[in-house]
Amino acid sequence: MPDPLTYILADDDELYREYTLQQLNSIPGLQCLCTCENALITREQLQHFQPDLLVLDVEMPGLTGIQLAKSLKQLPFTIFITSHTSYAADAFELDAVDYLVKPVKPERMLRAIDKVKVLANIKATTPAAEAFQTKDEESFFIKDKNVFLKIAYADLLYAESLGDFVHLFLQNGEKKIALVSLKNLEQQLPHHLFVRISRTHLINIQKVTALDNEAVHIGKIQLLIGKTYAENAMNVIVGKQAIKRFI
Known part of the structure; x- marks a missing residue:
């Protein structure tokens, strides 16, 4: 029987x-290490216990949950809970596993914990050297459960950061998880095919159907461009290909 996932609330x-x-407490496979009433106490307990999971309220006095997360060099798997949907973008910029709005329904909490369990299992059972391997000029491999899965560059629409992991969104509508950070993925993928457009997204240049100053469009999918990435993304994606009014 696997060890329980430890958490701080x-x-x-x-x-x-x-x-x-x-x-x-009603979900099997979890162990509560402690509960905290503010962010500063939480910060101390995180350093002491080093849990697998942090279930964190966003709106707390003094130091908010978002501010706490930003102050930490290393976050455990994190689920944010809040009364307001307006914090969702900030939460996912911090690679949150999930973002739940109060009052959280039991089935919604269960889904969030299931995500954490999947990620924790991948991390525990996948050697770093096997998680992601480039194959050739056209494809790469990821470890998917006990199988090495070959993915063609042409089939990858974009990748989304999730801390030590990435979600890979494929042409056929499937989504795969790989145990590699977005930064490391960016370094290993061909730079003439892929470009980073934000802290959380890396896209396949050839799949872009439209582009403006704020977002990249891949078919019906819209991905926001980070301000610090905008100029480079525009140059790499459009370059000299845009039709000019005067020549």
């Missing part, structure tokens, strides 16, 4: 903290 609202704790 942080929420300044005592009633909601207890409500969330009850939800988590």
Whole structure:
């Protein structure tokens, strides 16, 4: 039987903290290390316990959950909980596994924990050297469960960061997970085919169907461009190919 996933729960609202704790206690395979009422206490407990998972309220006095996450060099798997959807972009910029809006339904919490379990299992069972390997000028391999899966560069639409992992979105609509950071993936993929457009996204240049100052469009998918990446992304994607009014 695998070891339980350890977690810390942080929420300044005592009633909601207890409500969330009850939800988590009903899910097999989890072990609560402690609960915290503010971000500063949470920071201390993270350094002491080093849990697998942090379930973190966004709106806390003094230091918010987002600010706490930004202050840490290394985050465990993190699920943000909040009363407002407006924080979602910030949460995913921090590579959150999930973002839940209060009141969280039990089935929604269960789905979020299932995501964490999948990632934790991949991390525990996949040697780093086997997680991602370039094959040739046209493809690469990822370790998918116990199988090496070959993916053609032409089939990869874009990659999305999830801390030590990436989600790979494929042409056929499938989504795969690879145990490699977006930074390392960027270094290994051909630079003439792929470009980083934000902290969280790396795209296949050949799949771009439209581009403006704020977003890249891949068919019906819209991905926001980070300000610090905008100039390079525009140059790499468009370059000298744009039709000019005057020559």
